[in-house]
Amino acid sequence: MTTRAAALAPVLAAAALALTSCGAEVPTDELSEQVTSSLAEQVGQEPDEVDCPDPLxxxxxxxxRCTLTDGGTSYGVTVTSAGEQDGEVSFEVLVDEQPQE
Known part of the structure; x- marks a missing residue:
């Protein structure tokens, strides 16, 4: 495991996203970007990639479930909605302790 990947696991971060007009969910591309930003704020560096295939x-x-890839190592990531208030969705991000095989 690289030093960067080790710094990202396990990480718990929290953030809030504005809801889009397409409904009461956060689209996949916006979710991936916000998870990346949240993790960067928490550990001081962005992972190489975060892929969230489903909207939140x-x-x-x-x-x-999303996948974080950093330095060639991939981790599962669970993103959990804490609910919506005033047009924003709050959520928590939890990176798995062990890399994916």
């Missing part, structure tokens, strides 16, 4: 529903407790 605004409903509290909703979860999606």
């Amino acid at each position: 529903p605004a409903e509290e407790g909703s979860e999606v």
Whole structure:
């Protein structure tokens, strides 16, 4: 595991996103960008890539799985909605402790 990848696992970060007009969910591209930003704020560096293939529903407790790749090592990431308030979805990001095989 690289030093950068080690710094990212395990990480718990929190953020809030504005809802888009397409409904009560955060689109995949925006979610991937915000997860990347949240992790960078938490550990002081951005991962090489975060891929979130599914949108995050605004409903509290909703979860999606993403994949974080950094330095050639991939980790699973769980993004959990903390609910929507005033047009923003708050969420938590939890990086798996062990890399994916």
